[in-house]
Amino acid sequence: MMYIYSEDLEKKLSKKINSFYVLVGKNLTLLNNNQDLIVQFAKKIGFQERIKINVSQHEDWEKIFNFYTQKTMFFKKSILIINFLISMSNTKTMKNIKKIFLMCNSDIIVIVKLNQLSQWFKINILSQTFQNNIDVVHCSTPHSTHLNNWIKYEIQKKNINIENTAITLLKKYYEGEIFFIYKILEILPMIWPNSLITRRHIKKIISNFSSFSAYHWINAIFNCDKKQALYILNIFHKKKYNALILIRALQKKLLTLIIEKRKKHFTNKKILKNKYVFNETRKHLKQIDQNQYHNIFFYAIKILVQIEIKIKKQYSYSIWMQLKKLTLILCTCKKTL
Template sequence: MKNIHLYELKEYLTKRLNFLYVFLGEDFFLLNKSQELILNFASQKGFLETSTIDIEKNKDWEKVILFYKKKNLFFQKTSLIINFIIKKLNIVLMKNINKISSLLNSDILMILKFNHLSLAIQKNKSLAQLKKNTDIVSCFTPYNLQFINWIKYEIQEKNINIEEKALFLLCKYYEGDTLFIYNVLSVLVITWPNTYITVDKIKKFIIDFFSFHPFHWINAILEGKIKKAIYILNFFRNHQYDVLVLIRSLQKDLLKLIYMKREKNININMFLVDEKISKKRCKFFIYGFKHINYNVLFEAIQMLVRIEMNIKQKNNSAVWNQLQKITLILC
């Protein structure tokens, strides 16, 4: 089993095109880009047709079997995308998945997209047969070093000449948002074609181009990134952002953390799913749950209530300083 990231995929495909690829992860942009890259290489090898089968229930697997059986003398090389949208991994499904190797042949290139089942597939030992000799394409949203490596790859692909400090600044502010940073890089190409892009240019670009939202500030707080959180708060202050929106957004998320702290044997992932927290933000709630203690959370909630009362009494003079104090306490 080889775990391949998007920034490595092109090199792998250049060396060899396999007949089975497994996509693990739910990052919509990475899923599309990886699929597009494989299909492009496949078309160069004569796989000119593309078919998709959605697996919503166990019986849908019969469509896969029928697809392989319908091969005849006039069958053209085809890329088959099997898209798993079934809600849960079950025994019947696992048995079928483990038998995939018996279906493979040189005229059909198969891509298995497990989407929300990805973590279950990754952890399930019963699927060892599938993972044994398969190329696993990682489509999880990258962070830290993986995010940096991916951006470096995209910069190279787009022939962008950029200062290293400027690159790391982009990583700092856009980490975890693959589609957005990809669009940012596309804008950079248009804005400064054949130009060395310095850190000063990127700083100005971020101010002009980027519009922060309350969740960016809250994510930075939950992750304990003080400088980033204060920077975003100052951005809101300078742009006269509605303070009440910030207060209520932070209150809402801090209360979720308090509820999490009160639960004795909590399944954090299940709790976040039940609370309809987006998958991109789950990471930040887990960080916050680990590093912010209950007393600090409770103190922050009380401070937010007092700030809101002051606003209603038209006493707004110290609101931004108080929000900065809360930010520092939580970080």
């Protein structure tokens, strides 16, 4: 068993592919990239079938167990992706997880995706079961040294020649937003192939990519700055910004505020490693009306889900109208003086 970071996964896969991979964290960019990387290497050695199962209720466990038991002589080597959407705190869930790990099979590579590792999981699964065949990959938003290492890895992988000052500017502007850093690094070689990327190039691409990020829009909402929030949203609309990015970012913010608001004291700084982000969240919590936040937040999440479904079915102008309406609703969720 090994604990590895995203920037080390490719090197590990090139040497050996294990039977189990546990992707831990909430950063969607890292979760998806690492999953795709494992699948890519697995396909090279004959694992062509890919099955994904979301576990959100007890009935979903049967889908996993049936997958293992319904093997036939025509069964193809498969990659089983299990995405846990439920809490791992109850006994039944823990027993089922252990059962999955005990159903080891050389024809199946399992990728388990979790938000976090419980102490029980570490002791009963990682320390006792298939120790040599499990890799745990950190998929939380990297900071400090880990962020530098991840950016260095992406730059080398994409063969980008870039100045340190340009990297510093990119990190400063998109602090904590891995998706944007990844996308910019992805398009740099396309725009300026075989060129030295300088600070000037990064300034230009940031300006063209977007004057604002999803964070700026969300910050304006929870600072109850209706004018600024709508202004930023209009810019996103004009520049044909990916609305799904806004939805994901706002969902994450709402869930964080709901969880922390339920606590008696806002002291869990471990989940907010960045001090600035912690202070911003604490400030937003103080501004929220205790009596109305619950209904408004859950209503907002419901609307976001509806918008996401509409995007996936048919992209239309009404999506942006719904986002504007939601922005106005959330801007009113303020503590009355």
